[in-house]
Amino acid sequence: MSTPTAFPGAHDEQSLTATPRRRRQGRQRPSSSRGRVWLLLATSGLLNSALTLADDGACSADCPPEPAPVCNAFRNTDPRCDFWNRSTLTGDWGGVRPYLQDHGVTFAGRLTHFAFGVAGGIDRPTVPALGQGDAFKYTGRGEYDLLFDLDKLVGLPHGQLLMRGEQWFGTYGNISLRTGSYAPAVFPAALPPRPDDPGMLYMTNFLYTQPLSEEWIVFAGKKDVLGAIDQDTFAGGDGTDQFVNQAFIANPAFLLGLPYTSFTAGAVFRQSWGTVRAYVYDPQDRTAEFFRFDDLFEKGIIVGSEIKLKTNFFGLSGEQHVGGLWKDHPLTNLRFAEPPPGEYPEPTVPGFPTLPSSWTVYHGFDQYFVQDSEDPADGWGIFGRASLSDGNPTPVRYFLQLGLGGKNPFGLNRGDRFGIGWYLVGASSEFGPLPRALFGPRNGNGVEAFYNFQVTPWLNITPDIQYISPGAGAIATDSFVYGLRLNTRL
Numbered sequence: 001m002s003t004p005t006a007f008p009g010a011h012d013e014q015s016l017t018a019t020p021r022r023r024r025q026g027r028q029r030p031s032s033s034r035g036r037v038w039l040l041l042a043t044s045g046l047l048n049s050a051l052t053l054a055d056d057g058a059c060s061a062d063c064p065p066e067p068a069p070v071c072n073a074f075r076n077t078d079p080r081c082d083f084w085n086r087s088t089l090t091g092d093w094g095g096v097r098p099y100l101q102d103h104g105v106t107f108a109g110r111l112t113h114f115a116f117g118v119a120g121g122i123d124r125p126t127v128p129a130l131g132q133g134d135a136f137k138y139t140g141r142g143e144y145d146l147l148f149d150l151d152k153l154v155g156l157p158h159g160q161l162l163m164r165g166e167q168w169f170g171t172y173g174n175i176s177l178r179t180g181s182y183a184p185a186v187f188p189a190a191l192p193p194r195p196d197d198p199g200m201l202y203m204t205n206f207l208y209t210q211p212l213s214e215e216w217i218v219f220a221g222k223k224d225v226l227g228a229i230d231q232d233t234f235a236g237g238d239g240t241d242q243f244v245n246q247a248f249i250a251n252p253a254f255l256l257g258l259p260y261t262s263f264t265a266g267a268v269f270r271q272s273w274g275t276v277r278a279y280v281y282d283p284q285d286r287t288a289e290f291f292r293f294d295d296l297f298e299k300g301i302i303v304g305s306e307i308k309l310k311t312n313f314f315g316l317s318g319e320q321h322v323g324g325l326w327k328d329h330p331l332t333n334l335r336f337a338e339p340p341p342g343e344y345p346e347p348t349v350p351g352f353p354t355l356p357s358s359w360t361v362y363h364g365f366d367q368y369f370v371q372d373s374e375d376p377a378d379g380w381g382i383f384g385r386a387s388l389s390d391g392n393p394t395p396v397r398y399f400l401q402l403g404l405g406g407k408n409p410f411g412l413n414r415g416d417r418f419g420i421g422w423y424l425v426g427a428s429s430e431f432g433p434l435p436r437a438l439f440g441p442r443n444g445n446g447v448e449a450f451y452n453f454q455v456t457p458w459l460n461i462t463p464d465i466q467y468i469s470p471g472a473g474a475i476a477t478d479s480f481v482y483g484l485r486l487n488t489r490l
Contacts, residue, residue, distance in 0.1 A: 104149035104152030113139075114484075116481060130180075135244075138174075142168075147162055147163075158210070164204050187244060187245060202259070218267045226250065230363070233406075251360075253360050253400060256394070262281055266278055275308045278303075280301055283301065284299050303325070304324065309321070316427050317367075318367035318381070331354060341471055364383075366382065368380070370406075403420055404418075415454035420448075422447050437474070438474065458489040
């Protein structure tokens with residue numbers, strides 16, 4: 001196992017490495033350097049889609065681009081060094097960026113802008129945090145990563161340390177709290193989940209990862225939950241390159257009760273047929289904390305595991321995964337009260353009874369229908385998810401999802417992506433009189449479609465539309481969500 005001499009200098013939409021959650025730009029053929037990048041991604045974390053790429057053994061929608069060329073006044077011979085063709089907006093900083101990469105320090109950043117409106121939605125806001133429908137809002141979000149190659153820095157073989165800072169500005173959550181849906185419509189605009197702190201930079205990841213062998217990888221530290229589990233090739237991530245509705249980013253049945261970022265530890269066992277992973281989380285949200293260990297696991301524990309199997313139906317790539325979570329952590333008893341729809345992480349309603357534990361089991365899959373024989377990442381296919389939960393205290397009893405997505409099906413080579421999907425959020429049947437009177441909980445569903453124009457390797461623009469039938473039927477009507485997302489890799 002070896003580490004690459006440089007790591008791509010841009011921010012990936014799902015991975016946990018220096019370029020978390022990054023997507024390949026354009027149509028590039030496999031190379032030995034990309035193989036080394038995959039290996040670095042695989043060693044950088046369990047609960048992320050970068051590891052999924054390593055699991056799959058083929059480049060998926062989340063595969064990173066090749067390392068950026070060296071571009072400065074003395075060696076600007078690579079055509080990718082042109083402003084419109086280089087992989088990042090800020091380039092190589094006059095040669096400083098590749099120098100730092102060669103010495104074990106990689107920076108990756110991303111700025112994402114959301115301009116969205118909602119027609120319909122909430123018409124009776126019973127909770128102050130929930131806004132009125134029929135609105136148009138702007139929100140920005142920044143993510144800034146540093147990846148330290150501990151092999152190069154201190155001689156620790158293949159060790160990696162990821163540090164990530166995140167902030168939001170504009171209108172918190174955008175129009176997400178105005179639809180009455182359990183799943184926020186513009187989920188990444190509500191991250192990090194600190195509604196009263198616009199512009200504040202929070203450290204959401206401080207994660208150490210260490211491969212013990214080709215098969216075993218362990219990790220520990222502070223990590224956000226996006227891209228952690230139940231991820232597919234054509235959905236998932238963090239909402240900056242594919243879907244923006246939480247229902248297509250992460251299963252609301254278990255995500256509602258998880259902290260956005262907290263202390264975690266776990267391991268992954270990799271084989272040719274797929275992976276087995278297991279982990280624990282501290283249930284306390286640590287977004288506003290840097291390091292505090294005196295109350296670690298004081299409020300319970302979250303335990304989870306997932307098995308992912310590779311498939312090759314009709315000679316095309318795919319995967320099937322099953323998993324489950326058990327939370328030993330008190331949540332509001334739905335017979336007495338309900339947290340407001342759309343708030344994340346799900347709060348406990350003060351002064352009302354709680355239940356001590358909850359659980360969710362789930363299944364997901366993706367399957368290519370069309371795939372390039374030379375570049376497996378070029379193609380499109382189907383994806384789906386299904387889950388079942390306890391129904392109390394988890395307000396989502398079951399969840400279903402189905403959709404199509406992938407690279408542009410018309411043969412354009414610039415890296416455009418598309419997606420269209422449907423979801424159903426099945427409400428619990430155990431709500432008591434008070435939550436029924438306040439929110440009128442019922443099954444909610446929706447449809448989302450997007451087309452991601454890759455304007456340059458560092459800039460994409462995405463029109464997005466959604467139709468939402470909300471779960472809070474007493475306070476909201478069906479709504480139409482529309483908008484643009486602009487994403488820049490720094």
